[in-house]
Amino acid sequence: MKLKFYIFLFLLTSTVFSQQKQVETSVDTTKNKIGAEFKLTLKTVVSSKSKVVFPKLKNIGPLEVIQSYPIDTVKKDGNYELIKKYGLTQFDSGKYTIPSIKILIDKKPYLSDSIKVEVANVKVDTLQQKMYDIKTISNADEGIGNWWKYVLALVIILGIGAFVYWFVKKRQQKKIEEEVYKTPIEKATSLLNNLEQKELVQKGEVKEYYSELTDIARNYIEEAIHIPAMESTTSELIAAIKAASTKKKMTLTPETVENLERVLRQADLVKFAKSKPLDFEITEDRNKIQKVILTLDSAIPTEVPEEIEDQLLNEAQRQKQIQIQLRKKRNARIGYAIATVVFLLTATTTYFVVTKGFTYVKDNLIGHPSKELLEGEWVKSAYGNPAVIIETPKVLKRMDTEKVLPKETMALIKEMQLFVYGSMIDNFYVTVSTTKFKQPTDIDLSKALEGSLKVIEAQGGQNIIVKQEDFQTNEGIQGVKGYGTMSVLNPVTKTSTKAYYELLLFKQDQGLQQIMILHEEGDTYANEITTRILNSVELQRASN
Structure with missing residues (x-):
């Protein structure tokens, strides 16, 4: 009878693990x-x-x-x-x-497959519910719950990069104005052209358009005529221009001063009274400002330079030079910002590598499959008959042994149930099986362990090193534990991986309960999963 049992055990497990369901x-x-x-x-x-x-x-x-x-x-x-x-x-x-x-x-x-499930009532009984003291404050678990810290760190780093970009841009913008624009009129003309390219009016940003338009005029007056135009009100600015035209012997027609005043007051209405001029009025105001600037520039007394050719440079060439310098400065700003972000990311990563280790950085930033299993939502359930109550990271899947086992094998057993998660070539593998025999059988757990290891060897396990010791559940049920290392052959890639396994066997009056766990050797997260699973094992006694 024992010989038949071990032959059955080998055929049973070989057949179950070698066949795949559709x-x-x-x-x-x-x-x-x-x-x-x-x-x-x-x-x-x-x-x-x-x-x-x-x-x-x-x-x-x-x-x-x-x-x-x-x-x-x-x-x-x-x-x-x-x-x-x-x-x-x-x-x-x-x-x-x-x-x-x-x-x-x-x-x-x-x-x-058909699956049995149980639906239970929700118990609500506050009279019989025990009362407990408030728990002390506990430290939050590291890992997935701290995802917001990584997001916050990334936002801070990107914010610093954006600030560097803005700061460099402001400094370079001022430098560009000093280096590129040789005269106030050249600067004003270029800024007017750039203002039109922004298409603020088409976007409905009329207030911003008038603000920039009048700032260009005020800035030109301040730089060319030396009047504090940016700080003056409209009335003060007009009075200052009239006084400067007399002092500097500038020939200005009343129409020029009147046009400037009209546009400035129109801008005041737009900015402070929410007035909205018509499209043709906006175009006229822009043309008036340009004409006023050109008129003021021609009215300012100047000395004729010795090399007049320098003042008659082709406008297209100057604009091209301006655009080239602007492009270079923009690329430099982007480079500074990227370099800052890369530096901060590198410094942060280096800090964690030095303080926490490379494995910590890799597992928390890149991810680790066993770590995700360990920190996920675990499931405690009963499997088989007599039941093996066990807590696992995932629900074990039932395999219908009646559909895959030969008839001669099924003739030896009364009931057999098998539940599996993963496979031998996955990062984590768990099996739970329960078997009840038709005839009373004196099971030698050491021999059963040897038979199970031979089945594992037939499924791709090589160079199996085994250690055996007694195992006892939390309720005192005695069993046998086999554990050690092996090399698992991948039939697809033809490569082997070093793995660690633990195998628990318990005998009932007419049956056998078996739990196997296998994972890659050296996987600390998988070791924690294995320990937690083994500590959760509870067994239901077989009923005659």
């Missing part, structure tokens, strides 16, 4: 509250030419479909993994079975 079925929780949503997930891997049809359902058995989620498509090794989720709920407590669902793949029907 449609994988899972739920995010097997225990739920009334009215709460839980998700049914159907997953299949097909070729790029296959056509898959998931049914549109309002109800799945006794459960109501409250949400049919879009199909997620993931390209995987030249094929496509299709994932379809249904949001289910039930408003009556009890135990329910999610029936099989028919999925069409290339017009051929395939059935999903």
